[in-house]
Amino acid sequence: MRLWTIHPRYLDAKGLVALWREGLLAQKVLQGRTRGYRHHPQLRRFQATRNPAAAVACYLRVVHEESVRRGYHFDRRKIGPGRFRERITETKGQLLYEWDHLKAKLAVRDATRYRACRSVPVPEHHRLCRLVAGGVQPWGKQK
Numbered sequence: 001m002r003l004w005t006i007h008p009r010y011l012d013a014k015g016l017v018a019l020w021r022e023g024l025l026a027q028k029v030l031q032g033r034t035r036g037y038r039h040h041p042q043l044r045r046f047q048a049t050r051n052p053a054a055a056v057a058c059y060l061r062v063v064h065e066e067s068v069r070r071g072y073h074f075d076r077r078k079i080g081p082g083r084f085r086e087r088i089t090e091t092k093g094q095l096l097y098e099w100d101h102l103k104a105k106l107a108v109r110d111a112t113r114y115r116a117c118r119s120v121p122v123p124e125h126h127r128l129c130r131l132v133a134g135g136v137q138p139w140g141k142q143k
Contacts, residue, residue: 046088
């Protein structure tokens, strides 16, 4: 499971579809509707909020907006209810770590998107996040 700090506009088609599916799984976990993945490191930042289910729903709304922009047909009805006005604090180091990770994936999967992204030094972050100085998060490094 990877719930990117990076704005979903940078993901290739495969990455965006995977993010949608993994976000929906995260939503089920945070709603208490599944037993698996409850302790997955990628969920920690959502679990640290006052309303984890609403936070992940807000996250998924941005992913859905990107899917609509691209002409995909992700089912918005799968996004749970709840308003979330907070921002999740995230570090610039985590963002840049993910950026390098994504560019490596794009170099293999989508050469055109990779060429468009490789000159971007710092990508836009997901709007649920508020960026602060800092290194890679302990939960952030994944193989």
